[in-house]
Amino acid sequence: MGVEVITHDVVIMGSGIAGLRAAVEIKRKYGDKIDLGIISKVQLMRSHSVAAEGGTGAVLYPEEGDSFALHAWDTIKGSDFLADQDAVWNFVKLMPEEILLLDHWGMPWSRREDGRIRQRPFGGHSFPRATMSADKVGHNEMRTLYNKLLQYDKWERYDEWFITNYVVENGIYKGLYAINMKDGKLYLFRSKAAIIATGGVGRLYAFTTYSHTATGDGMAMSFRAGIPIKDPEFVQFHPTGLVPNGILITEGARGEGGILLNNKRERFMARNDCAPHAKELASRDVVSRCIVKEYLEGRAFIDEETKMPYILLDLTHLGEERINERLPSIREISIRYDGIDPAEEPIPVFPAAHYHMGGIHTDIFYKVLDENGNWIKGLFAAGEASAASVHGANRLGSNSTAECLVSGKITGILAAEYAVSSELPEAPEPKRSKEEEDFVYGLLKRESGEPSYSIKHSLEETMMQHFYVYRDPNSMAEGLKKILELRNKFFTNAYVEDKGSIYNTDMIAAMETMNLLDNALIVAKSAMNREESRGAHARVDHPKRDDANWLKHTLAIRNGENDVRFSYWPVTINTWKPVERHY
Ligand SMILES: Cc1cc2nc3c(=O)[nH]c(=O)nc-3n(C[C@H](O)[C@H](O)[C@H](O)COP(=O)(O)OP(=O)(O)OC[C@H]3O[C@@H](n4cnc5c(N)ncnc54)[C@H](O)[C@@H]3O)c2cc1C
Known part of the structure; x- marks a missing residue:
């Protein structure tokens, strides 16, 4: 059965x-x-990026002591020396202009006296x-960018x-398939160029700061298309997820x-x-490991109701005015989710x-x-979704929204340069993709089985149990076995109750x-x-960084x-040789 075709010069997958x-x-x-064309599985302004809170890293005040070299060094040290140093230099140098552009486009940055x-x-x-921008940087950046985009046709x-x-096909991007959730129909999008901006994969884990939409679709699609995924073992655990729900x-x-x-x-x-x-204010990998230790x-508290461990984040000494x-x-x-006012009591948190x-393998x-x-x-x-790699084995806070701006x-x-100077590539046959045939419509026909939600839930728990902050080889082997069983269960027995075509969530x-x-x-x-x-990847059986074999x-x-299967890619080291990290 054929699909309708939509054509643009450039298609962007994702509107974060x-x-x-x-x-x-x-x-x-x-x-x-x-x-x-801009495609998003959620309403454009509901993309996960609106959740970003604390800030966007950039060198703004060299006269007060900051510099590109300092930002680059901090980023590379934070990455545990796995970042590509040419990518980092590019990043730090392009960032200040991004802050000023946003300012000119109406971004409500917080101001000093x-x-x-x-x-x-x-x-x-x-x-x-x-x-x-107080603690709403992502929301305000999204709003500013969207308002700017509205000026154009x-x-x-x-x-x-x-x-x-x-x-x-043959090293050329040919197009993508997407389902319009409003009518359930599949479409082929053809374009000369495409940008994958589908975000991260936080929802692999049960205790996460991420919105439910962060399922790493772009990474999985790329993997299925034969594209290498760079450094996927490096998952960051933020030290302070609110217990029990994980809100950042x-x-x-x-x-x-x-x-x-x-x-x-x-x-x-x-200590x-x-x-x-x-x-x-050490890097996140270091703080998270200390907390879990x-x-x-x-030496942690245990929540009586959920049995979750936690430690305390104390802000009371900051005072109500500064917190506000x-x-x-x-x-x-x-207050809303834990009934605790941080101006009066410490907050329970855990990584x-x-x-x-990690992410889709790209150059700088x-x-x-x-x-x-x-x-x-x-x-x-x-x-x-991308891995250039600016963050190596561990990202510093505020460098992600920053990299989104630079990489965007x-x-x-x-993409625009390429599109104006090239022809639309031949379309892949406008038919349902293999995944579509084998899986999606097969799944709709299945009359009983295990709800996909329960398989997802088991997967999140498996990742928490076996691939969290500290990684033990025996536990990981057991975890992998469970993942393979869940995959098998999913492809042979997953069940969706809704057989309709309109908004089949x-x-x-x-x-x-x-x-x-x-x-x-x-x-x-x-x-x-x-x-x-190295960085966020802590093996109990190999507790040290091993530059001789793994740089x-x-x-x-x-x-x-x-x-x-694995292949390897060299790390670009053009300024600083790896040294032991101390914070
Ligand atoms: C709570 C929280 C706070 C944070 N605070 C900060 C901070 O203060 N500073 C900082 O630097 N970083 C912060 N981060 C990290 C940062 O917010 C993210 O890394 C960044 O926003 C990711 O943006 P993105 O544009 O890559 O993807 P996203 O904003 O996740 O957007 C992904 C887009 O892809 C679309 N998409 C995905 N899959 C599909 C599909 N299959 N079909 C169609 N569309 C699809 C989605 O609809 C969405 O539009 C924070 C992260 C969290 C979780």
Whole structure:
């Protein structure tokens, strides 16, 4: 059965900060010369990016002591030396202009007493460079970018369209398939260029700061299309997810002076075995490991009702006025979800899955590469879905929204440039994709089985149990076995109750679960493969970083239905040789 075809010059998959920034760049540089389509599985402004809280990293005040070199060094040290240093230099140099452009486009940055844009301290940064908009940076950046985009014509939004897969043939991007959730029909989108800006994969884990939409669809689709996934073993656990629901308590709370206390009311981050200098503002991998260690050694609290462990984040000494000015959402979230007013009592927190350093393999210009480093013509990846790699083994807070802006700008320019100078590639046969035939419609025909939600729930728990902050080889092997069983169960027995075509969210959730199952396989196998501890990847059997054998990027590549094979990619080191990290 055929599908309808929609054609644009450029298609952007995703409308978070990365997708919208790319769209604005295309329109401000190329105007009506580019016919643009933006596809999002949620309403454009409900993209996950609206949740970003604390700040966007950039060097704004060199006269006060900041510099590109300092931002680059902090980022590379934070990455545990796995970041590509050319990508980092590009990133830090392009960032200040992004802050100023947003300012000109109406971004309500917080202000200092002298009227200049306010920045605050963030973990792992040796200068307070998290550019803030109270604690609503993502929401305000999204709103500013969207308002800017409204000034232009010749772009179309496809809100609540779910992309199932994209097609690469002979090293050329050919198009993508998407379901319009309003009528359940499948469409083929043809374009000369496409930008994957589909965000991260936080929903692999049960305890996460991420919205339910962060299922790593772009990564799973790329994996199925044969594209290498770079460094997938590196999942960031943010030290302060609110217990019990995981809602993020921004690092800005520690940036403003918040401290962490164990069940003896000891400020453990100041101990010599944690981070005696940076304390709560060490990099996230370090702080999260210290917190989990407190728990493993019996110094955490246990929530009586949920049995979840937690430690305390104390902001009471900041005072109500400062909390209201700098952390209004944090106060509201704590009161609303935990009944605790942080101006009066400490908040219970524990590390929650927060960011994926891994992603679609690109070069420093965010061009999607195959295993041999050849560009997949017409294809780019931006934002959290991509791995350039600016963040290496551990991202510093505030560097993600920043990278979304930089990668959005770069991919916007390059995709438009490519589109104006090339022909529309031949379409893949306008038929349902293999995934569509085998899976989606097969699933709709199944009359009974296990709800896909329960399989997803088991997967999230499996990842928590076996691939959390500390990774043990025996436990990981057991975890992988469970993942394979869940995959088998899913493909043979998953069941969706809703058989309708209009807004079948049951079906969409099943497709997201399929993507999560692919992503779990990639993360698990890569974590088992890397036999060292680096950044966010902490192996109990290999507790040290091993530069002699592992100073290289993992490329995880699909190998049949249920397997991954590995190839490696060199790390670019052009300024600083790796040294031991101390915070
Ligand atoms: C609570 C929280 C707070 C954070 N705070 C900060 C901060 O203060 N500073 C910072 O630097 N970083 C922060 N981060 C990280 C940062 O917010 C994210 O990394 C960033 O916003 C990701 O943006 P993105 O544009 O790559 O993707 P997203 O904003 O996740 O957007 C993804 C887009 O892709 C679309 N999409 C996905 N799959 C499909 C599909 N199959 N079909 C169609 N469309 C699809 C979605 O609809 C969406 O439009 C925070 C993260 C969290 C969880």
